[in-house]
Amino acid sequence: MSASTEKRPVTTTDFQNIKVLSEPEFISKNKYSYVITSVNEDKDYESQIYVHNLKDDSHKQWTTDNHRNHTFRVSPNKDKSFFLSSRSGASQIWLIAVDGGEAKQITTFPNGVSSPVWANDGKSIIFCSFLEKDDDIASLKELSNEEKKAKQKEAQTKPLIIDRLKYKSDARGFHDQSTVQIIQYDINADKFYQFTTQEADHHLVDLAPNGEHLVFAANFEEDADASLVSDLYLLELQSKEITKLTDSKGSYHDAKFSRDSKKIIACGHEFEYAGATLTKLFLYDVESKERKLLSGDWSIQPGDTMVADMRLGSSETGPVWSHDNASIYFLGTDAGAVNLYETDLEGNLKTRYSDDNHVFGFSYHPETDSFILGISKPKDPCNFYKLDADNTLKQLTDVNKAFIHEAALSEPEEISYTSSDGLEIQGWLLRPYGFQEGKKYPFVLEVHGGPHAMYGQTFFHELQLLAAKGYVVLYTNPRGSHGYGQEFVNGVRENYGKGDYRDLMEAVDYCLEQYSFIDENRLGMTGGSYGGFMTNWIVGHTNRFKAAVTQRSISNWLSFYGVSDIGFFFTKWEHGVNLLEDPTGLWDISPLKYAENVETPLLILHGEKDYRCPIEQGEQLFITLKHLNKEVEFVRFPDANHELSRSGNPSLRTARLENICRWFNKYL
Template sequence: MVRQMADGQADQGLRRMSPRNAGARRSPMAAPAAAAPAQATQRRTMQGDDLLRLVWIADPQISPDGSRVAFTRVAVDPATDGYRTSLWLVETTRDAPRTARALTFGAGDSQPRWSPDGARLAFVRSSAPKEPGQLFVLPMTGGDAMPVCDLAKGVSEPAWSPDGTRIAFLSGTQPTDDPKQEKPKNEPARVVTQPVFRENGEGFKDFEHLPQVWVVAAAGGTPRRLTRGPYAVHDARWSRDGRSILFLCDRRPEPWFGRDESVIYAVSPDLAEPTDGPRLETVVHIEGYLGAFTEHADGRIAAIGYPTPEPARTYYLPRLLLTDGPWPRTTARDLSAGCQDDIGGAISSDQHPPRGGGRTPLAFRDDGQAVRVALSRHGAAMLASFEAAGGAATMLTPADRDLIAGTASADGRRWALTLGSPTRPGDLYLFDAGDGSLRPLHAPNEALFAEVALGEVEMFWTPSFDGQRVQGWLVTPPDFDPQQRYPMVLEIHGGPHTAYGWGFFHEFHTLAAAGYVVLYTNPRGSTSYGSDFANVIQYRYPGDDAKDLMAVVDEILKRGFVDQGRLGVTGGSGGGLLTNWLITQTDRFAAAVTQRCVADWASMYYSTDFAMFTPFWFRKPPFEDPAEYQDLSPVALASRITTPLMVIHSEEDWRTPIAQGEAMFRALKQQHKPVVMVRFPGESHELSRSGAPSRRVQNQKHIRTWFDRWLMGKPAPEYDAG
């Protein structure tokens, strides 16, 4: 059950809302309420290994006529301790059963894409977890999927030509690649010339095999490469007239230390030889970044992006941009001017699909006079509509949900959307923009959630230390009794420019099931509250965001059901930074778990997989002003720490490299303070979201056991020093 406090009541402080209260809203698509305490005894509580039973809906693709939805079904594969991805189909007609059926039975099928007539489905198939995916086409009238091409580095992002005769895709394959060539037993030395040479989740960057645009006949044949050069291409798709393939890339020779930038280019699909620039046409270029885009039949382009003017900001609010006419020779205007929502914005969750992905919802209305797009506002992700003539956005889906991915039918009326909530990880819905109806199509986890009693989730607003309103959520144990006193865990999101909200967190529910009240909130720096709220922490991170966190903790303590002597804190990435920082500022937490943290900003500057520190995060580099970095580095204040600390870090984390966690561990060990480090081999920064299933379960177990040790008084001999 989800309860929330209406905005008009926010300044009255924190108080518990019941579903009967006038301030509580129920969405017509609300998930089934959790059982009341009397019923909770009839159902078990959620456990860490329930993650192994979860099924995720990824990359929903609605057919051109809107009658069917193909999607990637993601499930845990116990045999490989990985994930199986297969293609499934569900009908959208009202009299169709709410059951999905399998289209393919491979373990690595993904990226379904409908042909313009809806008769075929292109997709990418990988025969083994480490093997590159290849392009296949499946006839929807029956028969086996047919291979289209086989390239050494595989393919991604297939896109049909408007006439259905050709397919464009991306591949990093080079003509000299020999797929049969064996790898040397010992890798040779790497010569590094770029300042960023590793990428989280990918390892060392292969600058010789960056993705480029290719095209091949849909019936099969020899594929042709259309672009080349020392830059990566993204999001290739055909122009509406079929004469060009549009794509995104940043072709600057030295992009590392500057602002974000990308351009929409066009290339002819008929080139005999690949081009590195002379035969590319600029479609949309702004002084800034462009992301997801779509083209109307009249040649206008709608895109999500943001200009990057002076002065530098840590966060540029994503905008909905619309060109004033057919490309080329067109300019883009901000269709979302005056709107402080994050266009294309997403909400954090540890249960978004770990494989398969999905597209940010973006499409024109059929008449071209409106653009529908995802946005985030106050911890929710929604589908909204912007009129081309201007004006405020119209929200199309409920404001208490997490819109994960979606696509529109050819006429822009019907949408296949995956929507999550605090009590469900993500179900498939059909949204009809004509009548505004939202109808469930497929809920793959119904059986699991029928077994489980979840704790109640409450949304609230409260004033912070200086009166700034801050939004938060509270999860209570399934058998919660407000007359009892519970330990509480504060969860802190990373980013810092992201947001908690109306998404599902398995970790939060397993902690609540173990008897903890779980608090999560969006302090200053979070997204979905406008540009000023996000940017106020520039050059002060950590700073007032940490004060927001403690102010919300204090408000919850006023309710009387939390034991102030049994407070825990945890967070990952930027949340790990703030966890580290808080325990240098206060001894009020009886235990802390810092995950994939930042401890030393100077070290982070020199080793992370991005280089945009100055002038965005810091005014100068650390070799010019080391004090600026040290003043905001928790490890420099490690002598203040008295809170028992668990450090969790992945050994192949290139976003916040493991030396960050090692610094906290070593600093506390040298002082003989209670600290333990948990290291995950073979995992990246994404451990808790898409790591190996068994390790994700282990990760949650370590977090819970550490808090049990210090907040519940349960023995944990595995953490005792030898």
Template sequence: MAIKATDLFKLVSLSYPSATDDGYFVQENRISEADNTYYQRICFVNHRGGTIAYGFDQKHDRHPLLSPDQQWLAFLSQASDKTTQVFLQAVNGGTAKQFSAEKEGVSYFGWQADSQALFIQTTVGAKPKKTDKQWPQPVTVSRVPYKLNGVGLLPEHVAYELRVQRLRQKTSRLVMGREHEFEVGAISPDGQTLAFTAERLPDDPNDFSQATYLLNLADQQVTMVNDQLPQAALSPEAFSADGKQLLLVGSDNHLPNVSQSHLWHYDLATKTLQDVADDIDFDIPGHVNGDFQQDLSEKVADFATADYYLTIGFDHGKTSLYAGGPDEQLTPLIGGRRHVTDYALTPDHHGVVFTESTMTVPSRLSYFDLATEEEHVIYDPNRRVTRDMGLVTPQTFNFQRDGFEIEGWYFPPQQATASHPAILYVHGGPAVGYGYTFFHEMQFLAAQGYGVICPNPRVGLGYGEAFTAAVIKHYGQGDYEDCMASVDEALKLDTTIDPDRLYVAGGSYGGFMTNWIVTHTHRFKAAVTQRSIANWLSMYGTSDIGYFFTPWELEGKWTGDLSDVKSLWDFSPLAHIDFAQTPTLVMHSENDQRCPIGQGEEFYIGLKLHGVDTKFMRFPNATHELSRSGLPNLRLARLAALVDWFKTHSATEESHQA
């Protein structure tokens, strides 16, 4: 039996693990075919692997957080008025009940040290006013950036509030209010200090620093942690048990969009900030390219003891949990060929409960003993489903080019044949990388009879900062050549690939590269370009990130403008459209603010006017995240159209004989 597109509805991803003395809580993320949406529920897993459902409605229950005394489970869910609120449920069972009642919902919550109150973040004035469709009103914007993919226009003239509400109270009281957005990242063990992050100069559209601040609840004093590194972008992660140390994650921003994100340590007594990962050359936490994991906590670092901490890191396709200390280099603790997706320390700090994925395991819950370094699987909700799917284990390939190691993965067709087609699939980002995680689309394509070539060309993460920086001011050069060389490596790896039936696809940066490929070579029989960049000139002012991402990537500068028209145009695939001959399907989401649909429109018109076989597939109610978290029916339509395009443009018998 082969994996199908609709198997997305049978599979479960896990996130937000936590532990009690009796077992483990974990969030299950499911996709509903009947309702065409995503649901979350909370499960308790006992030590024998049995599960009990917790939560309010088992559909919108997410982000479970145990109280410090292990008596209460707090989580977010949907209230009767459709707002997101905090709900509470006793750990020993009972009915979950709504706790908060914030008018515009809750975006964050965290327990106070005594387990008798919760800190709550909310926004006042952000809820859009209802408008009469017959009498619409204009909207005026005055900020930059003013929109965000998946959100739309950003709210203006709103208040961001941190509030506290005790368990026996029905209302909250204000702790801190700010004009600009902020996010609480850590609460001290004594409950007297909060660490939060915010843009350092929010009114300056050309400043990209992000500061971590400490809020003293006793006197309301706010101090900046990284005042000696004002250009840095740092976020707080965790306080030590004694409250005297703080872990942070972020970059010193010495290079635009290229500086590696590291783990930082702050001593509250001496006010000393130190990069404790300055002797490594990989990103913390990094990002592996995939389409299956949903709603992860994004927890990066934590203290196991006062001088021993844990952090997520990404290196050569592996997303591992690293351990280190003030005098100890970070080394893999939970490593290997897998993706550690989420984790939490047990209450006694003797073990780690974590969720993980591999290329053939969608998601499961496991336990690691810090003393013995032994681990075992606790709960695998997908085991029975996947054993009949015939999932393939990709082969790794490596080669050297221009002083860089280029690594990639090749998914062979599920059924071996004497001759078969193959797809070069270029990842997005660009600062991500393929790696050891479950990728539904690649497994589906392999089940359809395609070999799938997934390279990590220079531009992505996992191979050092110089590797990521090599593409800056050089888009479509070494990275393009790396992709072409990866196809050659795959042909050597699998001699049953038909070189006359090669296809290419990609999204976002991969969409740019697909556009670049079809305007620079005729090697491929057909192409599918998705959420792509075709014209850097129009991208500059229409993308939610265009005005800063364009100079970052093409000029290596923090800020830029459109004065260098020739350079921006030369980097644009549209400038080379007269070379294109490859049949190309253009896919784009209508609500994509990252790579606006105008990019796809321009490329489609360019192909059409040059006589290239092309179609334009538009996805309504979809954003840049279509392939990962878009409406399920649109995800299925996308996969079906991609395969149909390649089948329609398969090589003829004449080309085989030529």
């Protein structure tokens, strides 16, 4: 079999030309809104809001500025709408009539706002914002660019005093003393009211349809700084009385009131398997506060844990109540796919939509019992589809038609093999651009991060790029990955560098046996985060790879404990011990220990502001290997955090891909 080369190969900059869809949201049974995120002429991201009229198949663009516009919501009485926009500097709420016109900015909070929802009467909007303890919400104003620069300059001349464990995060950088509070904006009175004041983060989750309660997530424990608990609380809007729903044993999120406001469905777990615990669905009675587990024997992971590099913008993943309050819809991760599922109130699970692809978001319309599905496929970055009550599926968009028409995309070939200790391991192989029978090709193994995530049937620009550059590309889900049940995802804990290492090496062995076109003398590998750890581990334990690229990696678990934003609990979660309990054990599973064994030319890629896997992890590895006269190179990306490969600066994302291709081209 020979592949056609009538189409051009994928390039490093193609991701900048792909339109990324997100946030499908029904406005009426014949209209829905959505967001397109793209890279503009200034080499920056912009997001624009559109409305698709299903009656005449027309698409109307609602925003045009080169900023991030998203979270478009129409009021219950259908006369007004709001959206979030960064056009003023921070993400703020803007109000606009449903038939268009001039948008009006209604919030000017210095830290922006998030999670806005309409009150059931359409007269107010409830949202979250970071507030300092003594902030007067009536007088808060957004800082001008000049004021921001002055504040940044002043901060550079003052020491940062730290007195807590959770003082930084990869998403926020260094934390200040502000906390997330829940606020209401009264449209007619043009006034703000603060619902919560306790010095803790209050994350608004949902508002009851009858307008009597809201539910939020928070950690009010005495040891909150060291605790990972996230409890659910009911807030009665009239009295401001707060009632605790959960028992401080776990972490809960994505709670939704039933349409009659009598019940709440919520996602969460109680850390039974630490960070490898499958998410569960719990049903709460609002009046009695009684809890019922719906997902007792499910093997799927509720939610979307698919790994991809072209998913900019968030979308609804559930749970969402049916029109009659008898069923709940949600996305679930299973065996390389993300599907739409339905459960009744007894936990009887059934698949509502599945086609071996990636459903990344949906919107449900209760009157028609239909859905707008956002779907990504390996050879189609994203589109929207309408799923009717009778399960008829109709494609609604074709936003990347030009790219798909001109670029040659490789079709994944699924592989499955049994590991030496009896586990079924799933993976996919991409043949190189212009593939010809009888010819030998270099090979690249990709290892995902997490480790509790999943590769699968979605569009992945980096994988397609490597195939376009002439490589056979293999990506698999070794033990520790989601999508294969609780025992499988837990299989990597206290097992790093052992079972997972064997899974990956046996996957390579399987492909060498099955595919004669792979050149066994030109094997390469790469991975990021946990995949970076595995890259470092593998090159210290075998010399079969002729080139490797480690990205945002972990090289030393002893220092990771103290420098990562999650280190103080992650080493205990994943390895069963922390630094003080067993330093020798952590050193034994640290790739740095085996640096003398490395013979594979290694490229180290790392972001300067990565607080998840801090850059000192890459620095230690580079200095050690360089001091040992190994073949190694270190590329540092300024102002880049752990999300560089997915949502980082477009120019730096391009440079990252160019360096990966350069290294493999040099050595393979």
